[in-house]
Every structure is written in C-alpha cells, then in structure tokens.
Amino acid sequence: MTAPISEQADKNAALAFPIILSVDTMGGDQGPAAVVAGCAISAKKNPDLGFILHGPADELERLVARRKGLAERCEIRDATGVVTMEDKPSHIVRNGKDTSMWSTVESVRAGEATVAVSCGNTGALMALSMIRLRKLPGVNRPAIAVLWPSRNPQGFNVMLDVGADVRADADDLLRFALMGASYARNGMDLARPRIGLLNVGTEEHKGRTELKEAYELIGEHADAADFDFVGFVEGGDIPGNVADVIVTDGFTGNVAIKTGEGTASLIGELLREAFKFSPLSRLAYLLAFTSMRRLRKRIDPRRNNGGVFLGLNGTVVKSHGSADATGVSSAIRLAAQLAELRFSDKLAARVAAAAQPGEKGDT
Amino acid sequence: MTAPISEQADKNAALAFPIILSVDTMGGDQGPAAVVAGCAISAKKNPDLGFILHGPADELERLVARRKGLAERCEIRDATGVVTMEDKPSHIVRNGKDTSMWSTVESVRAGEATVAVSCGNTGALMALSMIRLRKLPGVNRPAIAVLWPSRNPQGFNVMLDVGADVRADADDLLRFALMGASYARNGMDLARPRIGLLNVGTEEHKGRTELKEAYELIGEHADAADFDFVGFVEGGDIPGNVADVIVTDGFTGNVAIKTGEGTASLIGELLREAFKFSPLSRLAYLLAFTSMRRLRKRIDPRRNNGGVFLGLNGTVVKSHGSADATGVSSAIRLAAQLAELRFSDKLAARVAAAAQPGEKGDT
Helix, strand or coil, X not given: CCCCCCCHHHHCCCCCCCEXXXXXXXXXXXXXHHHXXXXXXXXXXXXXXXXXXXXXXXXXXXXXXXXXXXXXXXEEEECCECCCCCCCHHHHHHHCCCEHHHHHHHHHHCCCCCEEEECCCHHXXXXXXXXXXXXXXXXXXXXXXXXXXXXXXXXXXXXECCCCCCCCCHHHHHHHHHHHHHHHXXXXXXXXXXXXXXXXXXXXXXXXXXHHHHHHHHHHHCCCCCCEEEEEEXXXXXXXXXXXXXXXXXXXXXXXXXXXXXXXXXXXXXXHHHHHCCHHHHHHHHHCHHHHHHHHHHHCHHHHCCEEEECECCEEEECCCCCCHHHHHHHHHHHHHHXXXXXXXXXXXXXXXXXXXXXXXXX | CXXXXXXXXXXXXXXXXXXXXXXXXXXXXXXXXXXXXXXXXXXXXXXXXXXXXXXXXXXXXXXXXXXXXXXXXXXXXXXXXXXXXXXXXXXXXXXXXXXXXXXXXXXXXXXXXXXXXXXXXXXXXXXXHHHHHCECCCCCCCEEEEEEECCCCCCEEEEECCCCCCCCXXXXXXXXXXXXXXXXXXXXCCCCCEEEEECCCCCCCCCCHHHHHHHHHHHHHCCCCCCEEEXXXXXXXXXXXXXXXXXXXXXXXXXXXXXXXXXXXXXXXHHHHHHHXXXXXXXXXXHCHHHHHHHHHXXXXXXXXXXXXXXXXXXXXXXXXXXXXXXXXXXXXXXXXXXXXXXXXXXXXXXXXXXXXXXXXXX
C-alpha cells in the first residue's frame, strides 16, 4: 500500500507534486467555497497533493488566496459554464464544453491529473466520463461503487452499482463483481474479498432470471479472479459481515443506499430529540458526548463520501452534491488514495484478464 | 374508526367473539410457544378477540392451558404438517394440505375467521393464499404492504410491494397505488393519502420504462380514487414525509426494507457499544434510559410487525419469522384492526371501482 511515485507530475510543469487531482469546484449545493475549503483541509493533511481547480477563475483565485499555502498547490483553469442538477446528461454531452465539469474530466483524459473529483450532477458526470474517458475494453456498463458502514473488520462494505445505469444483465453483474473485487483489494487491502450478489432471498430458486445467470457466471470466475463468491445476499447484508462487496444493478443499489441513508438520518434525528427530552437526558448527552461523537463519526456519510466510477480509462470520484468542506475533503482523500495506488491501471489489468477467450457468457 | 360488529361470529358456534382471527402457530423461528404467548397478550388487551389456532393439538392445548383465560378464547385445529423456511412454495401448494399454514388460510376461505396470521415462509403463504383465497377481480399481482417508521405525522409510511413478486408492470403498480391508498385510508385514517412512486431520481426523465408508464397511469387515477399523487420519490423518502404510500415492485421493495432494517440494527448495536464504552457513558445510559426506551419503541420492528397481503379475497397478515410474543401480538393487533374495519370488503370495492371500463392501460 505504499506510494509508487506517480509519473503524472512530470507532465505538468506548473504543479510538481506526486499526486495531481482534477477538481470540479462547481455544481455542488454549497458552491465553490466548500470545495476550495475541502481542498485546503486535504492539502494540509497530505503534502503530496496538487490540485487543478476548474471553475470561474476570478472567484477561485480569491477563494484560494484566503487559504494559507494553498495557492502553491493549485492551478486554476477558467471555466464559466456550470452543470446544474437539473441538466439532462445528453444535453451536457452535446453542449457542455464550457463547463467546469467537462474541463475537470478533460484534465484526466489529457493525463495532467490521475483522478477527477466532482460534487455535480451524477448523470452528467457519468455521461461525460463515458464519452471523454471511454469504457475499458470488456466493460459494457460502468458502475458507481460506494463504501457503506458495515460490521466488517474494515468497517465498510463496497456496493456497486449504485446508479450509473438502471439496468444490468448477467454479464454486467459479472464485470461489477470483478471491478468491485479489485476496488476492495486495493481500497481496503483485502487479499481475497468476499463477493455477494444482491437478491430477495438467499435460496437459489428465488429472484430474477438475470440473477440466476449472474450467480453461475460469478461463481465460475471466483478462483481465477481471486475472490470468494458467497452467493446471494439480502438487503440486510449490506451493513453486515457476510460479504465485502455487494453486487447489484444501479436501480436497486441506488434505492438501497438512499433508504439506508434516510433510515440513518431519521434515527439520528430521533436520537437528538430523545437527548433533548428532559433535563436528565440532556445531562446524559453531556456524559455520553465522547462516545456519541465517535459513533456519529463512524456512520457520518460525510466521512465516507465518494462514489467511484469503475470501468473507465481513468478514475472519477463523485462526491455527494450536498458535501461541505469535510465531505469534499473525504472525497479528495479517497481520490488521492486511488491515485497513489494507480488503481485505474490495476483495475484495467483485472478486467482485461477476465475478458480473455474461454470465458462463458462473454460476447 | 369504531367497530362495525363482524358477522363472522355467527358462523362459528364455538367462538362467540366479534372478531375471529385464524392463527398459524407453526413456522416461526421461535415455535408455537411464542405465538400462543402473543395471542395471550392480545387477548388481554382486546376483549373482542377470539382465535382459531392451527398446529399440533396436544402441544397447543398444553400451551393454551398455561395462560389464564386463554382457553375460552381459542379453538384448536389439529394440523401436524409444518411449512419450513426452506420449502418451495410450489411444493406446499401441491403437497401441503396437512400443514398448519394451509389450515390457517382455509379458515378464512371458509368464512370462519376474518383475517389469517402466520409467521411462516412468506413465499409459501402467498402461494397458498393466492390459490385458496383467489385474487380480487382486476388484480394481476397481489402485493405485500408494510408500515415503515417515518417523519409523517402518523409516524409510519405504507410501502408495497415488499416481496410478493419480483416483477411489476405499469398496471400492477397502478393497482398497488389503489390498494396502498385504501390501506392507508383505513389503517391510518388518512382521508386523502399521498402516493409516491419509487424511482432513482425525482426527475421525470430518469428510471425504467414501466415507471414512466406507471407515472402516467397513477396520475390519471388520483382524483377518482381520492388520493394525491406526489410523483416519483427516492429511497430517502421511504422514512420521510413527502408521501404516505410508497409504491414499488417486490424486488426493490424487499431490498429496501431489508437494507433499512439492517441499517437500523447496525446503528442500534453501535449505540449500545457507545453507551458501554466508559463509566461515564454507562451513567449516561441510565440517565437517558426513559428517552432511549421511547426511541427504541418508536423504531422497534417488533412493534410494527406485519406485512399485509393485498389483492386477495380475504386478508392475510404475515408476521416476521423471528417474531417473539411482542412481535406476534403486534401482528395480531394489526389483523384485528383490519378485521374490525372490514378492510377486505372496502379494498375489494375500491379495486373494483377503478377497474371499470374507460380506464387506460387496463386489459
């Protein structure tokens, strides 16, 4: 897990840092100030980081100048267009050349940066990434992978796809398993990750046809691709400890993570109300403050922020649209880790190996 | 919401109570003792209740005799066969005549009881209910509806389907909306429930084809069927306050509720750990005990136990397989409420009204 010095730095005269990230400062709910603040937090923690910031140059220069030591770590690329949450992906692909999001992806395409980070419109970011970075050979549908708090020793499971595409056939689900295994191996340092296929029951006779096919396909690839296939898992296993990687289509995965987030947020609200209820419970809150803060940190979505686009020539990290500085810095930490591990290259090698002739179900 | 005296009592000479429930005592993880204990709790709380208990007569007689006053409220039907969680539904439909589950459904079919309650295998219970009770005219796919803790004034949302079938087309989703509205109107006393259709984004251009069709269909029926259609909702809205009824297919719904349950259970565990962490946090727990107990009660799945099968000639309540006495009594309370409201008749009338000619998308 130690850092192979990236060769990116050579290509960029302005920024001589081992890891260069391309950051979209627009499109998030909290505007460029939160994004620049997130970069500042990450820059302090990791001296290897340099940033190419994309957005309105005037505003960015002012924001960067306010943070001590940040200006030397950043190069600013003026981009006046903004992709909004309402923009249709197809519209951005045709008309979005002036946007900060386009420019952000372009820096990865040009090899100036290793990983792109954006808080913007997920659909547009995926569409731009597919068009500009292109899919890896053998990948039909890219996927978005997230980390989800779980009972695992590492504290997180990987789940994919959580919304790149609303459909996935058996072969797509196999690619998701291969890509998810590679992500878990690199991102969580697991030699042989356990892969589970999300279904409504753990018995083999339940569920949809494509899931039965995927069950066979994934099982056949387990040994060659160095993962354990634990078979079908259920929604309750997403925060559980039977699998390290949960494979599903983007519709189901998206509903699942949003249901989980919503449930956690409702419980958090009710917990706050409970502690406010009486003088005794308010005192209790003070006494339990440290333990509660640790618990909150453990399940805080901001500390675990960033969906990774898998299956492209290049890595893109999608931060939550509502991310504040803490959330953005968490997405940047993830991007830096993936850049440092040269994750894109490793993933490409894995997927290419599995796409060799002799594989069943591959067209 | 006051009780129209049921006419069921007349049909059953042995049990002269206003509400007769048919209860499967086998098939739950905790065995017949927990089910009988749950009946005993409910019997004490509601003097109108009588039970037909299905299972091994010897054992049930012993269990019932131990509970003061319960014997007079129960009639026991000997059934030696047990449906296990591993049994395939198709096998039970062909060979399950001797099972307690079959006998339980049969009492509703024969009109001896108004509502059936079982903790057993969901797939088998749905298959038996479909075969023996038959679907309502106009209903292609029955659905399982659950109550889910939410920010609504009533504290719960209705979600369906959570697992009757892994697929649903646009017309099925319309029926789910009609049935869910009827359930919310009766079970939660909402004059004009708000219906949301589960999708991955709230914009109309996202999601699967059948969802776009369903969006149109449900919108067209809103006025005639007396509900508000709030359009697409996301996973985060299941515990939210934008809709009272969340409509989705059984695959997505099942994954969503299990993810929500799993997340809630993980947070509960982490919370217990946090309170155990230090002497101070243990003291805090004691001080916050009353508030915490109220919070636990609010989100305890046992207190909110029972999926209702909608779309059949008769009502079936599926209790959680792991239900203890508290869980069973909660499922019985729900069953009694639906029996008292003559929910089956009202639902049938609603679905029949919507199935009149002139309706689009209906074949």
